[in-house]
Amino acid sequence: MLSPKSPKRLEHVVGATGSVILGKEGQIRLALACLLAKGHLLIEDLPGVGKTTLAHALAQLLGLSFQRIQFTSDMLPADIIGVSVFDRDSGAFRFHPGPVFTHVVLADEVNRATPKTQSALLEAMEERQVTAEGQTRPLPEPFFVIATQNPSTQIGTYPLPESQLDRFLMRIELGYPDRAAERELLAGVDRREVLAGLQPCLSPEELLTHQKAVRAVQVAEPLIDYVQALVAQTRESPDWQVGLSPRAALALLAASRAWAWLEGRDHVLPDDVQAVLPGVACHRLHAAGESAARLTPTEVATRLIEAVPIP
Amino acid sequence: MAKSKPQAVTPSQTWWLLAAALSALLPLTPHVPYWLSALALTLLGGRAVLNRTQRRLPARFWLILLTFAGSAGVLAQFRTLFGQNPGVALLVLFLALKPLETRTRRDGLAVIFLCYFLVLAQFFFAQSIATAAMTVATIVAVTAALGSLADGRARPADLLRRSGLMLLQAAPFMLLLFVLFPRVQGPLWGLPRDAFSALTGLSDSMAPGSISNLSQSDAIAFRAKFSETPPRDLLYWRGPVLTEFDGRTWRPEGRLALPRLAYAPQGPLIEYEVTLEAHAKRWLFALELPGNLPSDSLMTGDYQLLARTPVTTRLRYSVTSHTAMAAGREESSAVLQRALALPGDFNPRTRALGQGWRDQDKTDEAVLEAATRFFLTQGLSYSLTPPLLGRHGVDEFLFESRQGFCEHFSGAFVFALRAAGLPARVVTGYQGGETNPFDGYFTVRQYDAHAWAEVWLKDRGWTRIDPTALSVPSRISQNLAAAVPAGSPLPLLTRADLAWLRELRLRFDAVANTWNQWVIGYNPERQREFLNRLGMRAPDWRQMTATLAVLAGLVLLGLTAWALRQRRRVDAAQRAWLRLGRRLGRRGLPRTPWEAPLAYADRIAVRFPESAAEIRAISALYGRVRYGNLDPVLLDELKTRIARFQP
Structure with missing residues (x-):
């Protein structure tokens, strides 16, 4: 069991990633929390804001193997999970594992592929194993998918349906960097060089231990009350079209634990819940009313937070 | 400060407003002129169409025109714009017009309050249980409409549920106000219209058929509450006394101002309370003869109990009676003279009969005896549908048709006695009644209306003789149904073959009576x-x-x-934390209910930088104590540090 001091090492991960992705500490922490909670991450933003770099940096700093899959509209499920090829030497079919057999998968522009291909990845994410030609093969541990998605208003995309979105523990947006960060980016050294020079801070085994420790972070009765009150509000209030599911409530709790662990605590505070709420809840919630479509995730989360007193 | 734009009423809110207006208007439609009801419903319907098609509301000009035209109509109808009925009519008109100019929430509120006001107006016209139930339904609908104005997105079922719940929560207050609010005598807002609706009842004259008509009505005349119900043959409820006869119709003595004669109470005292239904006449009913009079009443020379004003609302009074009393032994000769008067040229055979009794027997008692014997033996029968009688009605009844109702019996008996020289008069009122098993009230209905005779004997004064009882004893000993031939058309309540219906009706009467006694009659x-x-x-x-x-x-x-x-018990750590929030609230930094501990600490730290470290430590400690493992030592530390925290 790790002591609450252990997350100091994780702070290094946050700091080092921050040296690559400038001015995005909040998003980096959320991404790391998502990884610690054994969830998957969906990054939704315009091309060129650093989605790939973030995934790459995280993988490298945690000493994990990394594969990038660029989704295209002509992609097939086999392109992800692998294919069996007849081997003349042995006279049998041999499975060639697809790019999904790795620790960190960057599924780039997942909404460019057809729904069938998307669902192949999403099933692998959920089951943490791949079944091909009647044989089930486990995926490596830890297994972490960072999918990126262009905003669905763009042409030629297949937006993920709600049921698929629900498989991602969090959805975050990177957004444009602020002026100072962008200036540093423009004036400084090439980020790819920085990335290449990153040294792992953690071993995969250590990461697994952290994941285990996160699950042991204490959640007290009043905190469960709070999570329940939040979820109940989304179900009862006319502000929302559809309320949060029990799975969403579990996700909220898991993410809050990871956040508390990152913050160096062995118990979850309402602060942690509120911190992860935009990432966890917003892709599962649709605000009702005329102006709802224009609300940003932060605004949606604020609306929910301010509607529920902390018990 | 920028003036905020008035909030527009959404279509769904408009539907609610229209429903509320309709529910407030519909119960009033029978009470306002027909043209106004039609106009009001048309206006609401028109607004509904506009709401459905989302078209523009009519221009102000048309609304002003309609207002003036409608008001002129009300003026033409009632000749005034003031008073209860024109007032209600005007409000109905305005409520129907208001939705046509309802664009903002504020207008919507005006509609709602007009609805609440008109709900009360229903009580001008009726105050029965049904009216009350209807008003409650209307208030639920109007309150739901008010709720929709406050929360435009709520579902209709939720709004109705909320409205019902609010009314339920208000019910204890309503009950308290009802019971304890100091009462004033009389109805608060004039007379309800239903006071005059119960106009069936005894009239002040008696002609053949006038009482038998009443026998078809099971409307309640009055209720009485006895401590102990007297025997049936004593239950003569005295009403109008009729002395004058013109050959066909009996009328009360109108010409003589009769002094009230003393009478000596005899027999046991009966105490009871009567709740008299409105009948628009002055008579109060009491058992013969009343002893202590109710307040605000008087007794005439022929022992009629009268109210000072006509009874136009349900009236409750306490009275006592002595069932055996010698009254009027010193009756004035003028009165006796009038009690002997017979119109000329009528009923020669009866006159001869009476003359015969007098010739045969010299004493009054003997004459009375003969008359009684005659009624016992003549073979007269009781009928609700006696044959029509001609000019010599008494003769035809006694010697030919021999079928009649109590007015025939009493009229003929008095006529015959007068012919024999005995002063006599007809007394009308009610005889009998029955106890409602469900509330114990003794109920007297219109079909218990009866007429009997009173004869003056020198040493006994006015003495009651019931000729009907002589010929048809079952009318008195049992009831009307027992006295008439089988198959006569009878009110449902007197029929033995519809017991369940009777029971239902009695139950309903008992409930209505409770309502009347304790809600309407809560004076x-x-x-x-x-x-x-x-x-x-x-x-x-x-x-x-x-x-x-x-x-x-x-x-x-x-x-x-x-x-x-519903709320969880606040634990000690939270109490301390909330205390800190309140204390800092007084210094302009209140904790908002949704604010998490560390976030609040950050806000405080910004405001009081010198205390930043301490407040952060306190909030972390609070987090540990409340959301981590509860350590009593840490709890004490938290309490102390919060108490000491003084930025």
Whole structure:
């Protein structure tokens, strides 16, 4: 069991990633929390804001193997999970594992592929194993998918349906960097060089231990009350079209634990819940009313937070 | 400060407003002119169409025109714009017009309040249980409409549920106000219209058929509450006394101002309370003969009990009676003279009969004896549909048709006695009645209407003789149904073959009576009586108001406790934290209910940088104690540090 001091090492991960992705500490922490909670991450933003770099940096700093899959509209499920090829030497079919057999998968522009291909990845994410030609093969541990998605208003995309979105523990947006960060980016050294020079801070085994420790972070009765009150509000209030599911409530709790662990605590505070709420809840919630479509995730989360007193 | 734009009413809110207006208007439609009802419903319908098609509301000009035209119509109908009926008519008109100019929430509120007001107007016209139930339904609908104005997105079922719940929560206050609010004598807002609806009842004259008509009505004449119900043959409820006869119709003595003669009480005293239905006449009914008179009543020379004004609302009075009394032994000769008067040229055979009795027997008692014997043996029968009688009605009844109702019996008996020289007169009223098994009230209905005779004997004064009882004893010993031939058309309640219907009706009567006694009839006396029973001796309005305030406070406390019961018990750490929030709130940094501990600490740290470290430590400690493992030592530390924290 790790002591609450252990997350100091994780702070290094946050700091080092921050040296690559400038001015995005909040998003980096959320991404790391998502990884610690054994969830998957969906990054939704315009091309060129650093989605790939973030995934790459995280993988490298945690000493994990990394594969990038660029989704295209002509992609097939086999392109992800692998294919069996007849081997003349042995006279049998041999499975060639697809790019999904790795620790960190960057599924780039997942909404460019057809729904069938998307669902192949999403099933692998959920089951943490791949079944091909009647044989089930486990995926490596830890297994972490960072999918990126262009905003669905763009042409030629297949937006993920709600049921698929629900498989991602969090959805975050990177957004444009602020002026100072962008200036540093423009004036400084090439980020790819920085990335290449990153040294792992953690071993995969250590990461697994952290994941285990996160699950042991204490959640007290009043905190469960709070999570329940939040979820109940989304179900009862006319502000929302559809309320949060029990799975969403579990996700909220898991993410809050990871956040508390990152913050160096062995118990979850309402602060942690509120911190992860935009990432966890917003892709599962649709605000009702005329102006709802224009609300940003932060605004949606604020609306929910301010509607529920902390018990 | 920028003026905010008035909030527009959404279509769904408009539907609610229209529904509320409709529910407030519909019960009033029978009570306003027909053209106005039609106009109001048309206007609401028009607004509904506009709402459905989302078209523009009519221009102000048309609304002003409609307002003036409608008001002119009301003026033409009632000749005035003031008073109860024109007032209600005008409000109906305005409520129907208002939705046509309802664009903003504020207009919507005006519609709602107009609805609430008109709901009350229903009580001008009726105050029955059904009316009350209808008003409750209307108030639920109107309150739901008010709710929709506050929360435009709520579902209709939720709005109705909320509205019902709010009314339920208000019910204890309503009850308290009802019971304890100091009462004033008489109805608050004039006479309800239904006071005049119960106009069936005895009239002040009696011709063949006038009482048998009443036998078809099972409407309630009055109710009485006895401590012990007297035997049936004593239950003669005295009403109008008829002395003058013109050959066909009996009328009361109108010309002589009769002095009231003393009478000596005899026999046991019967105490009871009568609740008389409105009948628009002055008579009060009491058992023969009343002893202590009810307040605000008087007794005439022929022992009729009269109210000072016609009874136009349900009236409750206490009275006592002595069933055996010698009255009027010193009757004036003028009165006796009039009690002997017979119109000329009528009923020669009966005149001869009476003359014959007098010739045969010299004493009055003997004549009376002969007359009684005649009625016993003549073979007269009781009928609800006696044959029509001609000019010599008494003769035809006694010697030819021999079928009649109590008015025939009493009229013929008095006529015959007068012919024999005995002063006699007809007394009308009610005979009998029955106890409602469900509430114990003794109920007298219109079909219990009866007429009997009173004869003056020198040493006994006015003596009651019931000729109907002589010929048809079952009318008195049992009831009407027993006295008439089988198959006669009878009111449902008197028929033995419809027991279940009878029971249902009696149950309903009992409920309606409870309502009348305790809700409609809750007057200052009732209030005093009730509060006495609750242990408040001689309550005056100050004491009542104080009690009202205290009890209302208690009810409020109870409701609050009930609402708080849902909330989890605040634990010690949270109490300390909330205390800190309140204390800093006084310095302009209140904790918002949704603010998490560390976030609040950050906000405080920004405001009081020198205390930043301490408040961060406190909030972390609070987090540990409340959301981590509860350590009593840490809890004490938290309490101390919060108490000491003074930025």
